[in-house]
Amino acid sequence: xxxxxxxxxxxxxxxxxxxxxxxxxxxxxxxxxxxxxxxxxxxxxxxxxxxxxxxxxxxxxxxxxxxxxxxxxxxxxxxxxxxxxxxxxxxxxxxxxxxxxxxxxxxxxxxxxxxxxxxxxxxxxxxxxxxxx
Amino acid sequence: xxxxxxxxxxxxxxxxxxxxxxxxxxxxxxxxxxxxxxxxxxxxxxxxxxxxxxxxxxxxxxxxxxxxxxxxxxxxxxxxxxxxxxxxxxxxxxxxxxxxxxxxxxxxxxxxxxxxxxxxxxxxxxxxxxxxx
Amino acid sequence: xxxxxxxxxxxxxxxxxxxxxxxxxxxxxxxxxxxxxxxxxxxxxxxxxxxxxxxxxxxxxxxxxxxxxxxxxxxxxxxxxxxxxxxxxxxxxxxxxxxxxxxxxxxxxxxxxxxxxxxxxxxxxxxxxxxxx
Numbered sequence: 001x002x003x004x005x006x007x008x009x010x011x012x013x014x015x016x017x018x019x020x021x022x023x024x025x026x027x028x029x030x031x032x033x034x035x036x037x038x039x040x041x042x043x044x045x046x047x048x049x050x051x052x053x054x055x056x057x058x059x060x061x062x063x064x065x066x067x068x069x070x071x072x073x074x075x076x077x078x079x080x081x082x083x084x085x086x087x088x089x090x091x092x093x094x095x096x097x098x099x100x101x102x103x104x105x106x107x108x109x110x111x112x113x114x115x116x117x118x119x120x121x122x123x124x125x126x127x128x129x130x131x132x133x
Numbered sequence: 134x135x136x137x138x139x140x141x142x143x144x145x146x147x148x149x150x151x152x153x154x155x156x157x158x159x160x161x162x163x164x165x166x167x168x169x170x171x172x173x174x175x176x177x178x179x180x181x182x183x184x185x186x187x188x189x190x191x192x193x194x195x196x197x198x199x200x201x202x203x204x205x206x207x208x209x210x211x212x213x214x215x216x217x218x219x220x221x222x223x224x225x226x227x228x229x230x231x232x233x234x235x236x237x238x239x240x241x242x243x244x245x246x247x248x249x250x251x252x253x254x255x256x257x258x259x260x261x262x263x264x265x266x
Numbered sequence: 267x268x269x270x271x272x273x274x275x276x277x278x279x280x281x282x283x284x285x286x287x288x289x290x291x292x293x294x295x296x297x298x299x300x301x302x303x304x305x306x307x308x309x310x311x312x313x314x315x316x317x318x319x320x321x322x323x324x325x326x327x328x329x330x331x332x333x334x335x336x337x338x339x340x341x342x343x344x345x346x347x348x349x350x351x352x353x354x355x356x357x358x359x360x361x362x363x364x365x366x367x368x369x370x371x372x373x374x375x376x377x378x379x380x381x382x383x384x385x386x387x388x389x390x391x392x393x394x395x396x397x398x399x
Contacts, residue, residue: 042375044318052177057211078323109175185310190344242308
């Protein structure tokens with residue numbers, strides 16, 4: 001198994017960062033021909049998701065839709081830190097992805113990119129990559 | 134590792150197709166005794182989910198609930214292709230499943246079926262199956 | 267591969283139970299140094315998610331937010347059993363997690379706990395743990 005921790009700095013409270021290039025770079029650096037990649041976010045107010053990276057408005061629409069479904073600062077929350085919306089969004093998108101590697105390349109569809117989803121930034125975050133072969 | 138690409142033709146814009154039988158058929162065809170199965174959707178306006186297959190009204194209720202939570206054609210979307218709702222639903226359900234195989238059979242609960250979720254059809258789609266053993 | 271079925275008894279209709287200690291206990295009992303753990307819920311009205319375990323109000327806020335997004339007893343549902351909301355919440359959170367084990371320990375972030383999410387209790391439920399190494 002090869003492992004790597006990506007360090008990510010987010011610049012605003014809610015932000016989606018395309019980490020596909022960094023993931024591909026990690027896979028190539030291992031030289032592994034074929035295996036399974038786990039992308040894991042070790043935080044409870046951030047997540048990871050796959051969506052279209054070509055048109056940035058897709059991700060903006062996703063961020064806005066989550067913001068509308070789970071409002072920030074809603075008076076009904078009990079958690080005193082005031083970031084319950086971020087915890088809820090994290091569970092809706094999920095904290096891990098499971099992907100395949102073949103021919104030393106990550107297998108993704110044509111329009112798919114991997115996004116780190118920040119819901120309580122700006123912060124310094126981690127993404128754990130593990131390539132099992 | 135054994136791999137297979139399922140080709141799926143959807144007939145309407147939003148549609149859930151039960152692909153459990155096709156997945157089971159693939160597993161049996163490999164003859165693999167025990168392993169892990171990754172079900173991956175290489176699209177950004179479709180997803181894969183597990184839910185009840187016995188009563189079709191369950192899946193209709195799921196489709197309707199997603200439609201209500203993330204309306205089609207909402208004026209607030211920035212993405213010009215007009216299918217932002219489909220991208221958002223795809224991230225809410227997710228693009229992969231990770232299942233177990235034992236005794237040459239897929240391990241699922243009694244009421245569980247695997248559904249391909251189309252959110253921007255009708256289209257021809259792919260589902261990538263990979264059995265790691 | 268090591269496998270174990272956790273038996274869980276839930277006490278109310280909607281309830282999140284922290285199963286992290288039971289998962290860690292299983293991993294230690296196997297003596298496995300390094301591998302991948304699949305946590306799978308074989309039900310269609312329950313789910314599994316990772317979120318903060320330190321402050322119980324976080325999980326209450328998550329439960330309430332899901333309850334608000336997908337109301338119980340909504341007249342629009344077609345499924346006659348009356349638990350369509352539970353099926354929908356199950357698909358929103360998902361039925362499996364994929365985690366890593368290293369140094370005989372489960373790799374989780376500081377604030378992360380694993381929660382079994384009951385949406386149609388009280389019931390006796392199962393969680394399937396599989397450690398692939």
